Amino acid sequence: MNNLNTAPSFSGSIQPVGDLRVSVLVPTFNRANYIAECLDSLLSQTMPALEIIVIDDGSEDGTAKLLKSYGNRIRYIRKDNGGKPTAVNLGLSLAQGDLIWIFDDDDVALPGAIAQHVQALQTRPDAGFVYSPHFYGHDGANGKIVRGKLHQLPPHNAESFFYDLMKGCFYHLATALVRAEAYRTVGDFDTGLLSSEDYDMQLRLANAFPAAYCPEPSFIFRQHTGLRGAKSIRYQGAERTNVFRQFDQRIGLKLRKNLPLGHYLMPKQQDATTPAVHRQALLARLSVMASKGCLPEMMEDLQNLLALSPETAALETHELQTIAKAICTGYAAAAIEHDWKDFKRLLATLPRTPAAHSAVRSMALGLFMLARGYPGTIAVRWRRFRQAAAVALCSI
DSSP states (O other), X not given: OOOOOSOOOOOSOOOOSTTOOEEEEEEESSOTTTHHHHHHHHHTOSSOOSEEEXXXXXXXXXXXXXXXXXXGGSEEEEOOOOOHHHHHHHHHHHOOOSEEEEOOTTOEEOTTHHHHHHHHHHTOXXXXXXXXXXXXXXXXXXXXXXXXXXXXXXXXOTTTHHHHXXXXXXXXXXXXXXXXXXXXXXXXXXXXXXXXXXXHHHHHHHHHSOEEEOOSOOEEEEOOSSEESXXXXXXXXXXXXXXXXXXXXXXXXHHHHHSOGGGGSSSOOSOOOSHHHHHHHHHHHHHHHHHTTOHHHHHHHHHHHHHTSOTTSOOOHHHHHHHHHHHTSTTHHHHHHHTHHHHHHHHHTSOSSHHHHHHHHHHHHHHHHHHHHSOOOHHHHHHHHHHHHXXXXXXX
């Protein structure tokens, strides 16, 4: 099941945490330079895993030879290259644990990660998964990872968790210990996503299950400039943002296709047909579409919002503030910059009404806010100022 639909039905009961066993899945491709440090950290957990399954997605370097040197300390599976989602799906079909930890081959786990996550689940027996902060890291002079700053997570409550996650991936799947039953409920990883497949799965899990939070960091996320991604889309670390934007756009389109409009609200609502609730839901989905760089879909929601508004008056203040913030969220500004001509054509389709003019001014304000406050080179910021001015002129 790859659709992010209304939450998939879960008929089983959540198992008590006491004696749960953990399977660790490590998909890998051409990581002979990093995977030993990764596996050593997983084998050094204070609470040992039931099994560590390494799925070699057709590596062409020395990865296979290195992995075989671990003997029966890991379970080594080799397959033809098909991308990370295919490797993870194979691992999920083989895993015997009650809890699943999917871990990247270039990162390093902290010793107490499994024990601390299990302890957090003990306090939330209703939760389908537990997530945590992580550290950033980089290669040291000897090639070993050096721990950097902490990626601390903003607070989220149960009602806003799924919506906040739709607007941006604020935690890493490698921090999450997930019940095997939860993975079985939401289905396999989407093999059509050769990037952002983790984020897609996080959304599907969050749509179906409550989340537990572990405040202790669980791993060190290695940032490097080496090659990433499946063989068919191999890219350098510096290209990561652009690749993620393209695949996050696909996720935005999946959300729009499969998620009822009322599920963009906090809390979710099945019925978003009353005028006030419908406006609120359109604004919420507009913000999500903007964050994914789905500009035509963002503008469609704006058109629908304008159709519900009096032609002779501006939009309400809180609606204008939401639109300005949406331009500052996720990949909205990057998509506007990348597809500038298309964006201007979309602006030209808006009606010539006070409500539409106020919405366009709010988009310009969002771009001005980014140009003033967001880190970037002088050239990037100046380009955003020019684009903000051009958008503002469209409202005259």
